[in-house]
Amino acid sequence: MSNDLSTAASIGCAAEPHGGTAQWLAEAKQALLFTAVRPDVVMERGEGMYLWDTEGKRYLDFIGGWAVTCLGHSPAVIREALDRQAATLVNASPSFYNKPMIELAKRLTQLSGFDKAFFASTGAEANEGAIKLARKHGALNLGGAYEIVTTVNSFHGRTLATMSATGKSSWEALFAPKVPGFKHVPLNDAESLLAAVDERTCAIMLEPVQGEGGVHAADAGYLHTVRKLCDERGLMLIFDEVQTGLGRTGTMFAFEHDGIRPDVMTLGKGIGGGFPLSAMLTTSRFNLFEPGEQGGTYIGQPLAMAVGNAVVREIVERKLHEHAKEMGDYITRGLESLANAYGLSRIRGKGLLLAFDLPAPRGPELVAACMEAGLLINSPSPSTIRLMPPLIVSRSQADDMLALLSGAMDRLRAD
Numbered sequence: 001m002s003n004d005l006s007t008a009a010s011i012g013c014a015a016e017p018h019g020g021t022a023q024w025l026a027e028a029k030q031a032l033l034f035t036a037v038r039p040d041v042v043m044e045r046g047e048g049m050y051l052w053d054t055e056g057k058r059y060l061d062f063i064g065g066w067a068v069t070c071l072g073h074s075p076a077v078i079r080e081a082l083d084r085q086a087a088t089l090v091n092a093s094p095s096f097y098n099k100p101m102i103e104l105a106k107r108l109t110q111l112s113g114f115d116k117a118f119f120a121s122t123g124a125e126a127n128e129g130a131i132k133l134a135r136k137h138g139a140l141n142l143g144g145a146y147e148i149v150t151t152v153n154s155f156h157g158r159t160l161a162t163m164s165a166t167g168k169s170s171w172e173a174l175f176a177p178k179v180p181g182f183k184h185v186p187l188n189d190a191e192s193l194l195a196a197v198d199e200r201t202c203a204i205m206l207e208p209v210q211g212e213g214g215v216h217a218a219d220a221g222y223l224h225t226v227r228k229l230c231d232e233r234g235l236m237l238i239f240d241e242v243q244t245g246l247g248r249t250g251t252m253f254a255f256e257h258d259g260i261r262p263d264v265m266t267l268g269k270g271i272g273g274g275f276p277l278s279a280m281l282t283t284s285r286f287n288l289f290e291p292g293e294q295g296g297t298y299i300g301q302p303l304a305m306a307v308g309n310a311v312v313r314e315i316v317e318r319k320l321h322e323h324a325k326e327m328g329d330y331i332t333r334g335l336e337s338l339a340n341a342y343g344l345s346r347i348r349g350k351g352l353l354l355a356f357d358l359p360a361p362r363g364p365e366l367v368a369a370c371m372e373a374g375l376l377i378n379s380p381s382p383s384t385i386r387l388m389p390p391l392i393v394s395r396s397q398a399d400d401m402l403a404l405l406s407g408a409m410d411r412l413r414a415d
């Protein structure tokens with residue numbers, strides 16, 4: 001570290017000749033806090049289903065910014081919404097109403113059937129809001145109950161409370177002491193759930209389809225039991241739809257598959273199409289916060305609100321949830337046709353949140369081989385591959401994906 005401030009002015013990345021990708025990578029390794037193993041490429045540009053790196057190499061993107069870029073990369077509607085809003089009002093203050101904030105609250109409540117919307121920037125923050133609301137409900141209505149039952153293998157975010165809510169065994173020992181008040185039970189096991197709920201319980205929280213956990217859906221029967229249990233005991237039911245919401249699973253919201261309506265639903269990822277935006281929706285019954293108990297600097301930030309309005313309008317107008325269903329079925333049939341030849345099993349998922357298992361734990365190698373071939377896919381665990389492309393993916397792009405994937409599997413097998 002240097003304390004010489006006079007050098008600061010002379011350090012200008014753009015002003016100096018740049019050594020290209022190798023230099024970018026060296027600078028990345030030097031200046032970024034290490035938190036993730038990333039491949040040695042620097043992404044520079046995106047358009048539709050494709051990303052380009054600084055070497056000009058093109059990638060067909062079946063990760064979609066982690067189920068985020070639902071309209072593809074740099075779509076016109078997001079560019080225009082940002083342009084228009086930036087020229088009008090970038091930021092007022094979280095303590096004032098602004099027009100796009102009101103518009104988005106109205107749009108989302110009408111679309112989802114909930115009554116009230118709270119906005120934030122990330123999925124973890126929306127889930128923190130839900131956790132706080134559940135504890136408030138426990139304090140006001142359940143004699144101080146504060147425990148939240150969540151599921152094994154779930155993912156709810158990376159703040160301390162949402163890490164504590166997350167049912168990931170590799171996180172158990174991390175950052176002790178964890179936020180107390182979370183119990184984890186296996187998904188689709190009603191008996192374990194009944195055993196875990198007691199007078200300390202204020203809420204049950206789950207993903208209708210576990211995303212990071214490897215694409216595992218909650219059964220309709222299980223969800224009925226959960227809803228009934230919550231109704232009988234006065235518990236709040238929270239669905240984390242950060243990954244599944246807004247068309248991803250082939251319906252507008254994943255709760256629609258089985259008709260089980262939660263009391264609180266959180267949204268993130270796709271709602272901003274790549275811009276940081278999340279939301280927590282609930283009913284009038286849970287309009288329980290007093291001023292000052294929940295908020296934040298970027299709550300209802302006008303740029304984010306304008307993007308949210310544009311993205312949600314686009315999904316609804318183009319019926320992208322229906323397209324996701326159709327394309328999900330198409331890709332599933334394509335994967336099934338490869339299953340025998342490559343030993344793929346448990347092809348699963350809904351809409352464009354899909355996964356399958358490999359015959360051997362070579363997921364990371366397959367991800368690398370696909371990337372080499374110009375295809376981005378995700379391996380949430382060594383034996384599992386997950387696909388979560390933008391909702392705009394076409395049949396010919398799906399065919400390209402299947403061809404690149406089988407080519408990469410051929411090469412892996414030849415090694």
Ligand SMILES: *Cc1c(COP(=O)(O)O)cnc(C)c1O
Pocket residue numbers: 121122123124125127155156157158207211212240241242243244268269
């Ligand atoms: C990604 C994700 C989160 C966390 O969202 P961030 O924006 O990374 O904070 C929470 N829940 C689920 C189901 C997710 O997929």
